[in-house]
Amino acid sequence: MSKGRQLKDRIAERGLVQVMAGHSPLSARLAAEAGFDGIWASGFELSALHGLPDVSLVTMTQHLETMRAMVEASGLPVVADIDTGFGNAINVIHAIEQYERAGAAAVVIEDKSFPKVTSLIAGGRQDLLRVEEFQGKIEAACATRRDPDFLVIARCEALIAGLGEAEALARSAAYEEAGADMILIHSKQKTPDEVESYVRAWRGKVPIVVVPTAYPEFTVERMKALGKIAVAIWGNHAIRAAVTAMQRVFRQILDEGGIRGADRDIVSVEEIFRLQGMDRVKQDEKRFLR
Ligand code: SPV
Ligand code: MG
Numbered sequence: 001m002s003k004g005r006q007l008k009d010r011i012a013e014r015g016l017v018q019v020m021a022g023h024s025p026l027s028a029r030l031a032a033e034a035g036f037d038g039i040w041a042s043g044f045e046l047s048a049l050h051g052l053p054d055v056s057l058v059t060m061t062q063h064l065e066t067m068r069a070m071v072e073a074s075g076l077p078v079v080a081d082i083d084t085g086f087g088n089a090i091n092v093i094h095a096i097e098q099y100e101r102a103g104a105a106a107v108v109i110e111d112k113s114f115p116k117v118t119s120l121i122a123g124g125r126q127d128l129l130r131v132e133e134f135q136g137k138i139e140a141a142c143a144t145r146r147d148p149d150f151l152v153i154a155r156c157e158a159l160i161a162g163l164g165e166a167e168a169l170a171r172s173a174a175y176e177e178a179g180a181d182m183i184l185i186h187s188k189q190k191t192p193d194e195v196e197s198y199v200r201a202w203r204g205k206v207p208i209v210v211v212p213t214a215y216p217e218f219t220v221e222r223m224k225a226l227g228k229i230a231v232a233i234w235g236n237h238a239i240r241a242a243v244t245a246m247q248r249v250f251r252q253i254l255d256e257g258g259i260r261g262a263d264r265d266i267v268s269v270e271e272i273f274r275l276q277g278m279d280r281v282k283q284d285e286k287r288f289l290r
Helices: 005-012 024-032 043-049 060-074 089-101 133-145 165-177 193-201 220-226 237-256 260-265 269-276 278-288
Strands: 017-022 037-039 076-083 104-110 151-156 183-186 208-210 229-233
Touching: 005 017, 005 060, 017 024, 017 043, 017 133, 017 193, 017 237, 024 037, 024 060, 024 133, 024 237, 024 269, 037 165, 037 208, 043 060, 060 089, 060 104, 089 133, 104 133, 133 151, 133 165, 151 165, 151 278, 165 183, 165 193, 183 229, 193 208, 193 220, 220 229, 237 260
Parallel strands: 017 037, 017 229, 037 076, 076 104, 104 151, 151 183, 183 208, 208 229
Antiparallel strands: none
């Protein structure tokens, strides 16, 4: 069964699925063990992992290879954040061929111009494409996929760009018309009001995807009460959790002049062996090394 089908089945079963951000195969494996339904191959997280801003600097190849490794390490459906699709509709065609072949369940393409600027930054340059141009990119994506269950998700940045709900709804309808399987609506308001109002007003047939990173009050319960939302993406919690843990432990080791205190608070080396699959290496050594 394809990963796209797997994600669709999970949505049918649960109504709403929870997808955790990742930036590496290990983070994807941890998200799978924790019980998430899928992995968000986040451009923001991968950029941060490379110590770079999320402004189209990480290449398609870097993102694609990480995404492929995340599919393999987690076994979960991966929703690939392909930003603007790395250029125009021609670049999108190439990206869809590559991402589908690499095992993605879905791609999210946003209606910003290339190079993009990260959405949550205050005062960011948020230039949107003409609607027709973005429709062409969505149509190109849909025409290129081989598996009809491979999801093409159109991300509308009209609220991020400050263009208001009417523009966001009109753009979303145009993207649905172009063939998008879902609409991702993003907002950087500190409360869920803007997105909740958009969801209530949405008259389209395709479900909505949300990334409630800026407005933590938007709980799964609240999303379910609204209906229409099929996917919740927890957008940047893997990298933020990793940074929190590393900053704390690094500081502690320097402050305490050794690792004794830090060792009590972090996982054991045995736990890392488990995550690496060392058990299997031991078994295979017994079996095959002569
Ligand atoms: C990402 O995680 O790369 C996203 C979500 O696109 S956000 O950074 O909030 O725009
Ligand atoms: Mg992104």
